[in-house]
Amino acid sequence: MKKHIPNMITCCNLISGCIATHWAFQAEFGLALLFIVIGAVFDFFDGMTARLLHVSSPIGKELDSLADDITFGFAPSAIIFSWTSEQMAVASSSTFHSALPYVAFVMAAFSALRLAKFNLDERQAMGFIGLPTPANALFWGSLIVGAGDFLASSPYSVYGVIAAVFIFSYLLIAEIPMFALKFKTWGWKGNEVKYIFLLTSIILLAFLGVSGLAAVIAWYILLSILTQRK
Numbered sequence: 001m002k003k004h005i006p007n008m009i010t011c012c013n014l015i016s017g018c019i020a021t022h023w024a025f026q027a028e029f030g031l032a033l034l035f036i037v038i039g040a041v042f043d044f045f046d047g048m049t050a051r052l053l054h055v056s057s058p059i060g061k062e063l064d065s066l067a068d069d070i071t072f073g074f075a076p077s078a079i080i081f082s083w084t085s086e087q088m089a090v091a092s093s094s095t096f097h098s099a100l101p102y103v104a105f106v107m108a109a110f111s112a113l114r115l116a117k118f119n120l121d122e123r124q125a126m127g128f129i130g131l132p133t134p135a136n137a138l139f140w141g142s143l144i145v146g147a148g149d150f151l152a153s154s155p156y157s158v159y160g161v162i163a164a165v166f167i168f169s170y171l172l173i174a175e176i177p178m179f180a181l182k183f184k185t186w187g188w189k190g191n192e193v194k195y196i197f198l199l200t201s202i203i204l205l206a207f208l209g210v211s212g213l214a215a216v217i218a219w220y221i222l223l224s225i226l227t228q229r230k
Helices: 002-025 029-053 058-091 095-120 133-152 157-173 192-208 210-227
Strands: 127-129 177-179
Touching: 002 029, 002 058, 029 058, 029 133, 058 095, 058 133, 058 157, 095 133, 095 157, 133 157, 133 210, 177 192, 177 210, 192 210
Parallel strands: none
Antiparallel strands: 127 177
16 A cells, blocks of 8 residues: 555645646636646655655656656646737737647646656756746746736737747757756855855746746746856
8 A cells, every 4th residue: 555655645735636637728817827836745755755665666656757747837828828818819819829829738848858867867856957847837828817917908918928948948958967956965155156145036026926936937947057067
């Protein structure tokens, strides 16, 4: 029974992603984001539980990637699809504009590719190469929930969102080192970037609320690029 506990937690992540996707298609973006966050919590604890119980397995690794692609790949793509569909319905009824929202699902494919690369890449023990899928999902969920109405005030913002889908799809698989919030020691030396990031993230969240989470992810990407090792 013990060996199945981590996989059960992973399945809870997958179920959370399915529920998030349902709410995304209903344009209930707040609920979609909530279940993405719940999925992220399950995603954090499944690996920890496997290590604590010493029951890591190849099937658990593959199941984790499948769950992550649903929760952090397909669900945020569904959020973008629903939001852009709403904007295009107001803006135009042309075939081109009706088809444009489907571009959102490109990101789900790149998320799957990023997860497959992660499973085979041995360089990512203490950091990441490319944007982690949970960070990408939280960026899009919080952006649409926190700033969706503001973005909708401009008829051109939808094109910016579509362009950003391609940018973030690239970031998922880019050979860009990105730091992880893993500490070998708690001292300042060697952890400067992590502490600066945590402090500024608290400030952004305090001032910007839900949309502050999108700002935090954007800041994480920028800080990783600025401080990447040569």
